[in-house]
Structure formats: C-alpha cells, structure tokens
Amino acid sequence: MSAFFGIDEHNARGYIDRSxxxxxxxxxxxxxxxxxxxxxRHEDIVFIKQCTPQSSMHIKAVGIVQSDFSVAGKDEVCLxxxxxxxxxxxxxxxxxxxxxxxxxxxxxxxxxxQREIIELLPEKYRLPREW
Numbered sequence: 001m002s003a004f005f006g007i008d009e010h011n012a013r014g015y016i017d018r019s020x021x022x023x024x025x026x027x028x029x030x031x032x033x034x035x036x037x038x039x040x041r042h043e044d045i046v047f048i049k050q051c052t053p054q055s056s057m058h059i060k061a062v063g064i065v066q067s068d069f070s071v072a073g074k075d076e077v078c079l080x081x082x083x084x085x086x087x088x089x090x091x092x093x094x095x096x097x098x099x100x101x102x103x104x105x106x107x108x109x110x111x112x113x114q115r116e117i118i119e120l121l122p123e124k125y126r127l128p129r130e131w
Contacts (some may be wrong), residue, residue, distance in 0.1 A: 038088070059120065064084055087120075
C-alpha cells in the first residue's frame with residue numbers, strides 16, 4: 001500500500017506545471033531531507049489540499065510519485081509526479097480535528113481522507129474491489 005502525503009496549497013505553487021513535488025526548507029534554508037524526503041517513495045500518493053483546523057478539507061490535486069530519484073529544481077529537492085486528478089473535492093464531516101492542516105508537507109494517516117483520495121484516482125491505480 002502506498003503512503004499518502006498532504007501538501008498545503010500555499011506551498012505547492014508550480015508543482016503541477018513542473019510535474020513535481022518539492023520539499024520545504026527549514027528556517028536555516030536547508031531542506032528537511034531526513035524527516036520528510038526519506039519516507040516518500042516511488043508510487044506513493046501525494047495530494048494538494050487547502051484547509052484550516054476544525055474546517056473542511058479541499059483536495060485540489062492528486063498525484064503519483066514516479067521515481068525515488070530527485071529531478072533538478074531551482075534550489076529545491078523535487079521528485080517527479082504524475083498529477084492524475086485536478087479539481088475541487090470537499091471533505092466534510094471528518095471525525096477529527098485537522099491538526100496538520102498548517103504543515104507544508106505531512107504524511108496523512110486519516111483513513112477517511114485516504115479513502116476519499118483513492119476514489120479520485122484513475123481506475124488503473126486502484127485495487128480490485130475484492131480487496
């Protein structure tokens with residue numbers, strides 16, 4: 001099963017146009033490679049979202065990481081992504097506070113959010129219904 005990584009819309013400018021996802025920098029200007037980049041792998045699912053804690057989440061795009069190897073980025077570490085869905089999907093009635101909404105990039109563990117994102121994927125990326 002792929003891991004899911006949420007990206008705040010504010011921090012995702014240009015990702016779709018460049019077919020990448022890039023990693024945020026620490027206040028000292030260095031990329032947080034150990035905490036974020038190391039877990040993201042080929043075929044993981046990334047999504048761009050907009051939300052604030054205790055509100056609905058708006059999914060703006062969903063992509064599949066295409067490689068474990070970075071591509072050239074302007075002062076950034078970036079991985080290639082196939083952005084397979086774009087639009088606006090509103091997720092309400094989530095059973096918990098959206099505590100990580102302000103984070104530039106985080107691993108999404110909420111199974112309800114994961115299910116909604118899977119439903120946005122093209123059929124070729126989904127498991128058969130028997131699963």
